[in-house]
Amino acid sequence: MGLEKIGMTLAQKTASWVKTASKTSVLQTKPINPTQLQGLRFANNLTCDTVQLSNTSYLSESFVKSLTQIKGKDRVETYSKIKDAILKKMGYTNSELIKVESASGFQSISIGAGWDEVTGKIIIGDIAKNTNIENGIAMMYHEIDHMDKFVKLYKSLGEGKFQRLVSKRNPEATLNLDIYREMSKNADIMGFNAGKYSKAYLEYPEKMKGYSDMYKYLNNPLEVEAFTVQSKIQKILGLSEFTTKDAFPKNYKAMLDSLAKQGITDVQQQDLIIQNILSMCQSKVLDSKAFELACKRHKNIKLTSQEVNYLKDTEAKLLKSDLNAYCSDFQAAHSEAEELINKGLFTLDDVINYMGY
Numbered sequence: 001m002g003l004e005k006i007g008m009t010l011a012q013k014t015a016s017w018v019k020t021a022s023k024t025s026v027l028q029t030k031p032i033n034p035t036q037l038q039g040l041r042f043a044n045n046l047t048c049d050t051v052q053l054s055n056t057s058y059l060s061e062s063f064v065k066s067l068t069q070i071k072g073k074d075r076v077e078t079y080s081k082i083k084d085a086i087l088k089k090m091g092y093t094n095s096e097l098i099k100v101e102s103a104s105g106f107q108s109i110s111i112g113a114g115w116d117e118v119t120g121k122i123i124i125g126d127i128a129k130n131t132n133i134e135n136g137i138a139m140m141y142h143e144i145d146h147m148d149k150f151v152k153l154y155k156s157l158g159e160g161k162f163q164r165l166v167s168k169r170n171p172e173a174t175l176n177l178d179i180y181r182e183m184s185k186n187a188d189i190m191g192f193n194a195g196k197y198s199k200a201y202l203e204y205p206e207k208m209k210g211y212s213d214m215y216k217y218l219n220n221p222l223e224v225e226a227f228t229v230q231s232k233i234q235k236i237l238g239l240s241e242f243t244t245k246d247a248f249p250k251n252y253k254a255m256l257d258s259l260a261k262q263g264i265t266d267v268q269q270q271d272l273i274i275q276n277i278l279s280m281c282q283s284k285v286l287d288s289k290a291f292e293l294a295c296k297r298h299k300n301i302k303l304t305s306q307e308v309n310y311l312k313d314t315e316a317k318l319l320k321s322d323l324n325a326y327c328s329d330f331q332a333a334h335s336e337a338e339e340l341i342n343k344g345l346f347t348l349d350d351v352i353n354y355m356g357y
């Protein structure tokens with residue numbers, strides 16, 4: 001396993017962060033195409049719908065913790081019961097209309113959970129099935145926040161305008177309007193900004209090819225607010241407050257500005273450089289020894305069998321690891337990446353030599 005192989009592993013994990021942290025199903029971000037990867041590839045405050053916490057709130061500590069006691073015959077049934085409890089607490093009297101189903105095909109191994117605005121279902125992937133129930137509950141809150149927004153959009157816009165909105169992204173899809181008709185009866189749209197969320201829906205990136213698309217996705221109002229709710233639930237349940245959004249470089253815009261000042265304005269080229277440099281800096285945080293060995297191999301320095309096995313073991317660990325645990329460390333790595341970009345070090349060889357490997 002060489003430098004490119006370690007990079008591929010982290011790229012796969014980085015792409016899966018978005019899905020693990022809960023994605024909308026039809027808006028599902030597509031995984032990075034391995035054929036597009038070259039070199040080292042380790043990879044607002046709410047303006048409305050603010051919820052006031054109280055002892056009866058669906059976000060109250062006592063209620064959220066009580067959800068961990070809900071059991072079903074399997075994870076799908078457990079999540080369905082948790083969904084029912086949350087929706088009833090939110091004031092929805094017909095929660096059984098929102099079905100929870102297992103993902104199929106590639107989605108089953110690539111997502112945590114997702115809201116499908118066309119079928120009106122919450123989709124559960126293997127990640128949600130295999131994680132602890134606390135993480136699963138946080139994912140469910142994320143998707144239910146999406147569901148709530150779409151039901152309110154339907155009620156605010158009216159059926160015709162809502163159909164036309166969704167058809168702009170899903171021209172061939174047939175909406176399950178019966179669900180929206182019934183669920184909207186309990187939706188409170190007082191103060192709901194339909195224009196804001198309609199615009200946000202249409203601005204989701206079509207694909208997830210690079211950091212520019214991920215930036216648009218993570219800063220979309222629909223996702224910002226769902227991640228905010230998810231973070232609150234994680235904190236209540238004793239988990240880290242970090243979500244995928246926190247793993248993204250806080251200095252991303254600064255890196256873009258630096259590249260632009262150095263004459264690099266093509267988005268695709270910016271994505272390639274930023275992903276390469278960030279991946280190198282992140283990989284040192286994950287396992288500096290494996291990174292050093294990969295750099296040696298990249299420079300055609302023969303490795304011992306023990307060193308080769310170490311690289312293989314590192315790849316296996318990366319594929320199983322929860323990279324969100326590295327969020328705070330990654331921000332330091334992102335600062336180092338910005339310094340390298342400021343120095344005009346854009347290529348794999350230049351950065352490796354500068355780092356002294």
